[in-house]
Amino acid sequence: MPAIRIIRHTLLDPEEAWRRLTDWERHGAAVPLTRAIIETPPPTHTGSRFTMRTGVGRITFDDPMEVTLWRPPRDGSAGLVRLVKHGRVVRGRAEIELRPSPRGGCEAEWREELRVSGLGRPFDPLVAAAARLFFTRALDRLLRP
Structure with missing residues (x-):
């Protein structure tokens, strides 16, 4: 299962960066030809699905996800959200x-492990x-002031 890791520094405070990065409908707007379908009522919490x-x-494919860990940043602490992908085409997490940054703002880290159905390890x-290209673009757009 290929793994990627993207890190960006932003001058946004952790709470605002969190709001942007966990607004699933905003993800749909940041990714071309994609829209979010929210399946559980807000606010997002462990167990939320979209x-x-x-x-x-x-010609579409669905990437259904479930929030399995929801820990927003509070009072200078780090925030972490974990998603599990349950799709027929894309699986993984x-x-x-x-994390608050000593330079001001915060550091955002996006990690993905995914498997695309029908593609073996040689395609990893x-x-x-x-x-990496897809999620870097999304992360940059979501954090853009």
Whole structure:
């Protein structure tokens, strides 16, 4: 299962960065041809479920996810959300962690481990490269002032 790790520093305070990075509908707006389908009522919590639907017309795939850990940043502490992907096409897990930075603002770390159905281990480097590009772009857009 290929793993990726992306780290970005932002001048946003941890609470604002958390709000942006855990607004699942905003993720849909940050990723081309994707929209979020929220399946549980807000606010997000452990057990919340949502699906990211990507595609055009009838050519789409769903990436259903469940929040398995929800620990927002509070009073200068780090925040961590863990998601498990339950899809037929994409499986794995994702984590977004926010840590206060001594330079001001915070450091955002996005980690993904994923498996694409039908692609064996020889495709792991290609999957990792595509995921890194895809999630780096999303992280940068979500944190943009």
